[in-house]
Amino acid sequence: MNQQVVRRFWLFWAVFGLYAGALAQPPGGPVVVSPQVNADNTVTFRLLAPGAKDVKLNAQFEKAPVAMTKDAQGVWSVTTAPVKPDMYPYSFVVDGISVADPKNSAIFPNEGFQNSVVEINGSTPLVHSLRNVPHGTVSYRYYTSPELGQRPVVVYTPPGYETDTKTTYPVLYLLHGTTDVEETWTKVGRANIILDNLIAQGKAKPMVIVMPYGRAYPTISKSSGSLRNWDNLQAFKKDFMGNLFPFVEKNYRVKKDKDSRAIAGFSGGGGETLYLGLNNPDLFSWVCGFAPGMLKEEFDRNNATAFANPTQTNQRLKLFWIGVGKEDGLYPIINDYLKVLDEKKIKHETLISEGGHTWMNCKLYLSTIAQKLFQ
Amino acid sequence: MNQQVVRRFWLFWAVFGLYAGALAQPPGGPVVVSPQVNADNTVTFRLLAPGAKDVKLNAQFEKAPVAMTKDAQGVWSVTTAPVKPDMYPYSFVVDGISVADPKNSAIFPNEGFQNSVVEINGSTPLVHSLRNVPHGTVSYRYYTSPELGQRPVVVYTPPGYETDTKTTYPVLYLLHGTTDVEETWTKVGRANIILDNLIAQGKAKPMVIVMPYGRAYPTISKSSGSLRNWDNLQAFKKDFMGNLFPFVEKNYRVKKDKDSRAIAGFSGGGGETLYLGLNNPDLFSWVCGFAPGMLKEEFDRNNATAFANPTQTNQRLKLFWIGVGKEDGLYPIINDYLKVLDEKKIKHETLISEGGHTWMNCKLYLSTIAQKLFQ
Incomplete structure (x- = not known):
């Protein structure tokens, strides 16, 4: 190598090495592409881990972790069977430790674990597939809570919101599950893309x-367990009613009648949804639980107002909707809950789907209710 | 345990296990909090990894990876010395594999490696500290490229943008480094918070x-190397000029004269910045490179228009600014570049800072130039 080439080589590694210092993999190693979605809907996953003894793929389209094999350069890989088109969380299990895919910037935002997300589009666009249609805006905002400080919130406004400045819109409050965060519904649930497509x-x-x-x-x-725990539920309700709700009504062109307000949520956020939604019929006419977390003793707590006068409840609610998967661990108790609703003659719609407590089902549930809300 | 307690126990683990299935750690394990920033600016990092043989902390405030120690429950931990208040990327190195902190939802958005981010605030708010001041809006948008499809872009609008609907604003195009993505400047560079505070x-x-x-x-x-590589530079320029620029001018109330337009970028995006900024003096009067990536043979390429008529260049540019850290691998070549600028009598300002090719320096550079732009 002549001097210039030597210098360039040194410079490249000096800079790349400094920048990617935390990568802890040897510079000059193999180029790793992962995930690679193939034309036949199989997916090839790769991870550079020359020192690992055992690497598995843990993907939500597989029933169990799948062994990966190592090549001479230390790249572990596996190519799956054809996968049903959808968007799935996955991770690698490296000698027992779960890690996200370092080559994939599509991350599952979460404060309890780390997953990556892979999208298999197939030949027909799905309801959550990014398409060339008018797109709404996803805004990251802060509002102020006297107790909790600067609070993050993500807000979707539909296509045309910025230009149709006389139009007011109905509003859906959409709550994530336990250990999720405010951007999980867009990044894993694709709420914005689903609405763009359906609109x-x-x-x-x-x-x-x-x-x-x-x-x-x-x-x-953050380590206090479910969002449904009583202390969180009370503090969240206070923040929701006292700070979030006024922030939204002040800063967004939303309609301010209860028939133009919906609340929905997944898992622990589904528990929050039933508690806030059913006990505040003056605020919300549309209440949707996506595999809502609950224990039997919460039935009355969530439904105190609704159970007190079923006739009035049925008149007030435009939609009371529950979705759950047959393989969800919550399926038995939600079934018990649905029986109680029948006994009490509380009108409700249900979607009993395939699958478990997953974000694949969340996308299905959101795309289902989005076609019912405010109609 | 009575039947109800048994049932509740089973339900909890069924649901939690399904939801956090990819976590690959035993249910019922210890509660792990990480990172924990202590009152004396030390930080305690923890990782549950009972099967690991060696775990280190790789944090950008440390000169080298630091050993962590395992307790009886399999939780590895280390408490650092007091850390200079700032926001730093870090990862854990588990038996040679770099992993982000699974308990920390503050992720470094990147398509080449996985890091978490920890913030040590200290007693005096820093320029990037989230404070109770009016906040701008960070919007995630898509625009359409005929060649590249739906392209993501993140846009910061300042406090009052939504309400002062007659006001037009100057605009800064801010480019990330190689392997970063469109949200790295907000999530690691805190561009929005820095501007909120300075405004x-x-x-x-x-x-x-x-x-x-x-x-x-x-x-x-994505694995083709630096953003500065010629093919990317040409395709990005085409997208920038043909699609992004018209999207911004159409959808945002931005001033449309060159004196109201700035461009800045870090590392590979700094190279893109010099190439686009200096060769398009009709578009940008403010050009800022943050440790801009370059090779000697790029000097002329980036500066063809600027070098052709230094007097005119100096008249046209309101600010030509270069920042770099003394420990940055690019420091020698950027020094060579600055000498060429002197020889050619191209006016420029510099900030030669401490530190290396880091996002700590990016925050410093952005907060420095933000106080000069459009003044």
Whole structure:
């Protein structure tokens, strides 16, 4: 190598090495592409881990972790069977430690674990596939809580919101699950893309979607368990009613009647949804639980107002909707809950789907209710 | 345990296990909090990895990886010495594999490696500290490229943008480094918070900041190396000029004269910045390179227009600014470049800082130039 080439080589590694210092893999190693979605809907996953003894793929389209094999350069890989088109969380299990895919910037935002996300589009666009249609805006905002400080919230405004400045919109409050954060509904649930597509097809009304952070941190510790725990529920309710709700009504062109307000949520956020939604019939006419977390003793707590006068409840609620997968661990208790609703003659719609407690089902549930809300 | 307690126990683990299935750690394990920033500015990092043989902390405030120790429950931990307040990328190195902190939802968005981010605030708020001041909006948008499809861009609009609907604003195009993505400048560079604070203090003009994705993917592969590589530079320029620029001018209330347009970028995006900024003096009067990536043979390429008529260049440019750290691998070549600028009598300002090729320096550089732009 002549001097210039030597210098360039040195410079490249000096800079790359400094920048990617935390990568802890040898410079000059093999180029690793992962995930690689193939034309036949198989997926090739790769991880450079020359020192690892055992690497598995843990993907939510597989029933169990799948062994990966190492090549001479230390790259572990596996190519799956054809995968049903959808968007799935996955991770690698390296000698027992779960890690996200370092080559994939599509991350599952979460404060309890690290997953990556892979999208298999197939030949027909899905309801959550990014397409060339008018797109809404996803805004990251802060509002102020006297107790909790600066609180993050993600807000979807539909296509045309910025230009149709006389139009007001109905609003959906959409809550994430336990250990998720305010951007999980867009990044893993694709709420914005689902609405873009359904609005473009005339199947959903243009609406604003408000996605707050469901944990009353720092009052409630991030390691304090379910969002449904009583202390979090109380602190979150206070923040929701006292700070978030006024922030939204002041800063967004949302309609201010209860028939133009919906609340929905997944898992622990589904528990929050039933508690806030059913006990505040003056605020919300549309209440949707996506595999809502609950224990039997919460039935009355969540439904105190609704159970007190079923006739009035049925008149007030435009939609009370519950979705759950048959393989979800919550399926038995949600079934018990649905029986109680029948006994009490509380009107409700259900979607009992395939699958488990997953974000694949969340996308299905959101795309289902989005076509019912405000219609 | 009575039947109800048994049932609740089973339900909890069924649901939690399904949801956090990819976590690959035993249910019922210890509660792990990480990172924990202590009152004396030390930080305790923890990782549950009972099967690991060696775990180190790789943090950008340390000169080298630091050993962590395992307790009886399999939790590895280390408490650092007091850390200079700032926001730093870090990872854990588990038996040679770099992993982000699974308990920390603050992720470094990147397509080449995985890091987490920890913030040590200290007793005095820093320029990037989230404070109770009016906040701008960070919007995630898509624009359409005929060649590249739906392209992501993150846009900061200053406090009051939504309500002062007659006001137009100057605009800064802000480019990330190689392997970064469109949200790295907000999530690791805190561009929005820095501007919120400087605007609140009257030190920066309210401005719009446009943060595009700097790789012309899928035309250019994600594994094709630096953003400055010629093919990417050409495809990115085409997208920037043909699609992004018209999208911004159409959809945002930005001033449309060159004196109201700035371009800045870090590392590979700094190379893109010099190439686009200096060769298009009709578009940008403010050009800032943050440790801009370059090779000697790029000097002329980036500066062809500027070098052709230094007097005119100096008249046209309101600011030509270069920042670099003394420990940056690019420091020698940027020094060579600055000498050429002196020889050619091209006016420029410099900030030669401490530190290396880091996002700590990026925050310093952005907060420095934000107080000069459009003044």
